[in-house]
Amino acid sequence: MNDVDVVSSWRDLMACHATTWCALERELGEKHGLGVSDFEVLDRMAESDHGKYRVQELADAVHLSQSALSRLISRLERSGLVCRNMCAEDRRGVFVQITEAGVERHREALPTHRAVLNASLAGSHR
Amino acid sequence: MNDVDVVSSWRDLMACHATTWCALERELGEKHGLGVSDFEVLDRMAESDHGKYRVQELADAVHLSQSALSRLISRLERSGLVCRNMCAEDRRGVFVQITEAGVERHREALPTHRAVLNASLAGSHR
DNA sequence: ATGCATTCAATGCACAAGCAAATAATTCGT
DNA sequence: ACGAATTATTTGCTTGTGCATTGAATGCAT
Numbered sequence: 097m098n099d100v101d102v103v104s105s106w107r108d109l110m111a112c113h114a115t116t117w118c119a120l121e122r123e124l125g126e127k128h129g130l131g132v133s134d135f136e137v138l139d140r141m142a143e144s145d146h147g148k149y150r151v152q153e154l155a156d157a158v159h160l161s162q163s164a165l166s167r168l169i170s171r172l173e174r175s176g177l178v179c180r181n182m183c184a185e186d187r188r189g190v191f192v193q194i195t196e197a198g199v200e201r202h203r204e205a206l207p208t209h210r211a212v213l214n215a216s217l218a219g220s221h222r
Numbered sequence: 223m224n225d226v227d228v229v230s231s232w233r234d235l236m237a238c239h240a241t242t243w244c245a246l247e248r249e250l251g252e253k254h255g256l257g258v259s260d261f262e263v264l265d266r267m268a269e270s271d272h273g274k275y276r277v278q279e280l281a282d283a284v285h286l287s288q289s290a291l292s293r294l295i296s297r298l299e300r301s302g303l304v305c306r307n308m309c310a311e312d313r314r315g316v317f318v319q320i321t322e323a324g325v326e327r328h329r330e331a332l333p334t335h336r337a338v339l340n341a342s343l344a345g346s347h348r
Numbered sequence: 349a350t351g352c353a354t355t356c357a358a359t360g361c362a363c364a365a366g367c368a369a370a371t372a373a374t375t376c377g378t
Numbered sequence: 379a380c381g382a383a384t385t386a387t388t389t390g391c392t393t394g395t396g397c398a399t400t401g402a403a404t405g406c407a408t
Contacts, residue, residue, distance in 0.1 A: 102339040106242065109343075113239045114285035116232065131364090151387060159240035164365050166388055171364095188373045188386045213228040217235075257394090277357060290395050292358055297394095314356040314403045 116216040123212050128205040133158055133168055135209060138177060138202040141194040148181075148191040177201055242342040249338050254331040259284055259294055261335060264303060264328040267320040274317045276309075303327055 097105075117132060124130045130138070136158040141147055155165040169192055172178040177198035183189040194202070223231075243258060250256045256264070262284045267273055275283075281291040295318055298304040303324035309315035320328070 097340075097344070099336050099340075102336070102343050105343055106339050109235065109239060109242075110285060113235055116235070133364090152385095159236060161366055162387070163367080163389080167364075170388095183386095186374070186386080190387065210225050210228070213232050214223075214225075217228050217231055218223075259394095278355095287396050288357070289359080289397080293394075296358090309356095312356080312404075314401095316357065 112217070116213065119212050119216050120209065123208050124205055127208050128201065130201070130205055133160060134172060134177075135202070135205055137165075137168065137172065138194060138198055138205075139209070141178070141192070142199060142202045148193050150183075150189055151192060154192060172198070238343070242339065245338045245342050246335065249334050250331055253334050254327065256327070256331055259286060260298060260303075261328070261331055263291075263294065263298065264320060264324055264331075265335075267304070267318070268325060268328045274307075274319050277316055277318060280318060298324070 120132045120135070124132060124135050128135075137154055140154065140157050141149060151165055151169065152162060154169075155162050158165070160168065169178060169180065173180060175197075177195060179193055179195055181191040181193055183191050246258045246261070250258065250261050254261075263280055266280065266283050267275060277291055277295065278288060280295075281288050284291070286294065295304060295306065299306060301323075303321060305319050305321055307317040307319055309317050
């Protein structure tokens with residue numbers, strides 16, 4: 097793969113990312129009062145069995161810094177979608193856990209999320 | 223393509239975007255004092271013949287809002303990499319033009335950019 | 349020519365993100 | 379067992395981003 101190809105791959109990737117991200121931000125924001133990263137966090141937690149996550153795990157999953165995650169969780173906590181629990185084994189750590197309200201909100205938002213992705217990624221990634 | 227596939231495509235896309243973006247940000251920042259969007263603007267201008275761009279054109283090209291672009295251009299202008307010219311035909315508009323220093327900086331940064339992309343996108347997009 | 353709606357860019361403002369430093373708890377070496 | 383190094387998270391600070399608004403120029407209709 098030559099330089100021209102890599103560059104155009106990267107540009108395509110950026111374009112696709114930007115379009116999809118914006119569409120998600122708009123739809124999730126308007127219809128459910130969630131940002132993309134908010135949804136992503138809820139989504140990870142909802143799909144897991146145990147429902148408990150460490151902050152750093154989530155940060156990796158949604159590609160944010162630790163500090164960004166910490167604040168994001170604070171916002172979600174203030175909205176009652178998530179709660180922090182002290183972690184008994186290692187008291188430096190914090191377990192983040194989705195609440196009933198969080199599960200509910202996620203269930204409401206899920207179809208919107210899927211719809212946007214289907215619309216936005218339809219052709220590009222077969 | 224079913225829901226599961228779209229979602230995993232989207233997650234792959236986000237992961238790839240995040241990794242590459244961060245690598246570019248770090249390398250371009252450390253070695254050339256440029257952010258990813260800074261480079262992207264210089265890159266567009268350097269590859270064009272006329273070298274003149276309208277603000278909104280650039281905003282679309284680099285996937286930023288018009289206001290973000292306006293400020294980005296101000297920063298590049300302060301660094302002397304770019305200059306604004308009044309546009310004679312339509313005096314609401316502004317032409318952004320790359321300077322000699324801008325061309326120079328872009329030339330320096332280009333190999334770094336290509337190297338990071340090659341390293342980061344090597345396998346994924348054949 | 350004047351008024352009105354539209355378009356281009358810049359600015360005020362609020363907010364989310366990253367980096368670095370602070371805080372808190374655990375582990376390791378001796 | 380005590381202090382040093384390490385790990386997990388939070389907080390202070392600065393910066394970049396988007397939205398809404400403003401200022402200015404243009405096009406169009408009257």
